Structure formats: structure tokens, C-alpha cells
Amino acid sequence: MKKTQLLLVFIMLLSFPKLKAQSNNLENQLKEVEQKVIDWRRDIHQNPELGNREFRTAALVAKHLQSLGIEVQTKVGITGVVGVLKGGQPGPVVALRADMDALPVLERTAVPFASKATTVYDGKETAVMHACGHDSHVAILMGVAEILSGMQKELKGTVKFIFQPAEEGAPKGEEGGAELMVKEGALNNPKVDVIFGLHINAQLEVGKITYRPGGMFAGVGDMKITVKGNSSHGAEPWSSIDPVVVSAQIINNLQTIVSRNVNVTRNAAVVTIGAIHGGNRSNIIPEQVEMLGTVRTLSESDEKLVFDRIRQIVTKTAEANGTEAILELPYSSHYPVTFNNIALTAKILPSLQKSTGTENVILVPAETGAEDFSFFANEVPGFYFYVGALPKGKDPEASAPHHTPEFYLDESGFITGVNAMVNLVVDYMEMGN
DSSP: OHHHHHHHHHHHHHHHHHHHHHHHHHHHHHHHHHHHHHHHHHHHHHSSOOOOHHHHHHHHHHHHHHTOOOEEEEEEEETTEEEEOOOOEEEEEEEEEOOOOOBBBOOOOOOTTOOOOOEEEEEEEEEOOOOOSSHHHHHHHHHHHHHHHTTGGGGGEEEEEEEEEOOOOOOOOOOHHHHHHTTTTTTTTTTEEEEEEEEEEEEETTTEEEEEEEEEOEEEEEEEEEEEOBOOTTGGGGGGGOHHHHHHHHHHHHHHHIIIOOOTOOOOOOEEEEEEEEOHHHHHEEEEEEEEEEESSHHHHHHHHHHHEEEHHHHHHHHEEEEOEEOOOOOOEEEOOOOOOHHHHHHHHHHHHHHHHHHGGEEEEOBBBTTHHHHHHHTSOEEEEEEEEEEOOOGGGGOOOTTTTTTTOOOGGHHHHHHHHHHHHHHHHHHHH
8 A cells, every 4th residue: 555545544544533523513412402493493383474574583583693692684685684603714605594484374284383373465364374394494594503603613614594584475566585685685795605595395204305406496487468359249259359269379379388399308397377367247258368377497598488489479379360468477576497506516415415314315306396595596506405304104195285284394304404504514614615
């Protein structure tokens, strides 16, 4: 064996006890914080708040961060909280993000901490529930903050904790979410080098993590189509330009985009019309029809292709029928693709595997759901992953989906998220920028 090889082996043997001690120390810290994470989650679950109204949640987060000696800024992006933990040594700025908002859903679970909360949403009294797991995201990141603050002197860089409101969308007429936090400088002062985020998954077994390099969640844009027509008596359709018939043709033609224009061997895409309204009687052809829809793509090039084809189909189909159609795309919201930086993904994959075992870190296909974490990851390299919270042995198909009244999480899965986030920060800092 060469001298240089012997030297490397000697160095590794010297560092092994230190690495083992660090591992044992983290294991003890995880055990100490686990019940706190569960308690925080239950408290937040019982007191859910809709987007841009997360006042209690934000106050709870800010108080906790301040108790740890973390520098705190509140009211970022309306109710967002940003904490800055400066390590004892120089290095990169690593951001961690958790979303805080609940949904207008009536809870129907049997847990003792089930939500009984109500509020006014869209002018109506409604029940409120954490039906997507954002309560667990907040609690997990609070636990991560507690562990990392105890390692402050050893940290080779700065950690920025971003607690974000309104991931599910801001109330009508308001800005919100990650986009607004970016506008208001959440990634600056100090400037973030990289950002990590996670989402709990009720259909993924506890102890497992799933990920995907590149496009993990779709970019989404909603659309409104207004088809003009000429009204007439329903008994004399020849006297009209029937916007109902034109709308039907537009809907059918839009379906050819995914089946005939998008290369589905590379990426999936979705064009859906979810609402259509026109007329109010069976014997009156209306003056116009309005439609609402959603478009989902997994790359910028696919989005451009699909958007261009929608414009062409809507305009030309109406023209072929002697009328016009007004397309608003995007109409009220537009999220970019949630893109996991490919180089970053490769770099930090061993950290995930260390957190829960190589066999439990699983590569998965992309999804056509959307996430506004994409606004952060558009600014700096980002990585987003799923953490399992399905009870072991339970059929994922039998588990209530996210955004439903029966949505349920196995709390034993939360500690996997804490462990992964801590390892991502420490290991990334050790690697250097």
C-alpha cells in the first residue's frame, strides 16, 4: 500500500470516533425534540388559520425562535416569519422553508385534537382544517431550529428559517405566498445560497422519503375563456351565433394539445376545463359563455408550447364560427415548475440516505400538482422532497387524500423530516458552497 493511501486510512480512523459521537449526539437531540414537535403540531392543528391570516401561528413561531436566540423578522409577506441563525464559522447561507396556512375544510377525523375552528371565507362562514399537513411542516421546522441553535458554534455558515403564509393561495384581491416573500426580500440580507423544503405525505409510509431531480411538481396557470355570441330564441338557432356550441368545440379541441402536441414520453401535461357557465333557460341561446380551466406542465418549453396552442385553438375555433373568444391566461395565478436543481440533488442525496436509510429514499415520477416553493427555487438552487406519514402496513389507496375532511397523519413520521433537514444543513455546510 502506498504511503498516501496509508495516510488517508489513518486520517479516516482518527475522524471515525468524532463522526460517531456527532451521530450519537444528533440521535439524542432528535429523541429530545420529537415530543415537542408532536405537541406543537397538535396545538397548531387545533388552531388552524387560512392564508394571510396566520397571526397566531406566526406569533408562536416567532416566540419560539426568539427563545432560541435566533434573530427574527415578522410580517414578511404579510404574516411570514424569517429567522436567521449565524453559525460560529463562515460558510454558505442555507434556507429552510415551511408553509403555515390551513384550508376551508370541515374536519372529520377522530383525533382528540381535531379542529373545531371556523372563520369567514369568501364571504361565508366556513370550517377550517389543516387538511394538507402544513401544521406538521411548521412543527418540524421549529424542531430543526431548536437542534441547529444548539449547534450554533459548530455551524459553518448561516441558517435562514422561512415560515411562509398562503401557500394554498392568498384571499381574493390580495398578494401572498412565496412570491410575495421573495418580492419583500426573504432571500436577502443575508443572501441565500441554497434552499430546502419538504412536504408531508399521507400516502407514503412513515420513515420513507421520495424525491426527483429536475421538475418535481408542475408549473400551473389558470385561465378564463369568454366566448361571445348572438342571442336568439332556442327555437330559432339559425338566428344566433351559439356560444354554447362554440364552447363545446373549444373544449374538445383543447384536449388534442396533450394527446397530439406534447411529447408525453418526456413529461406529462394537463389541460382541464373545470367550470363552464352560460345561459339561464332551456329555450334561450345566451349572448356569451364563460369557462375556467387549469394548465399544468413540467418544463418551461412545454408551458410555452401548451399556452401557444391554447391561444391558437381558442381564437381560431371562435373565428371559424364567426365570432370571438377572449382568453385570459394566466387568469389569476401562475406558479412556475418546482424544479429540483440537478447538481444540488446529486450533492445532497447521501444526506437523505443517511437520515432514514438508503432503501427508504426513493426516486419517484413527477407530479402534476403545484407548489409555490417554486418561486424560491427560481431564485436560488432548491431541493424539495416528500416525507412519509402513512402508518406502516396501511394501504396508501385507503388513506384519505390531502385536502379532504378525513386527512390523517401518523405523527411518528415527523422526526424523519427533522432528521433530514438537520443533516441537509450540516452536510451542505461541511461540503462548502
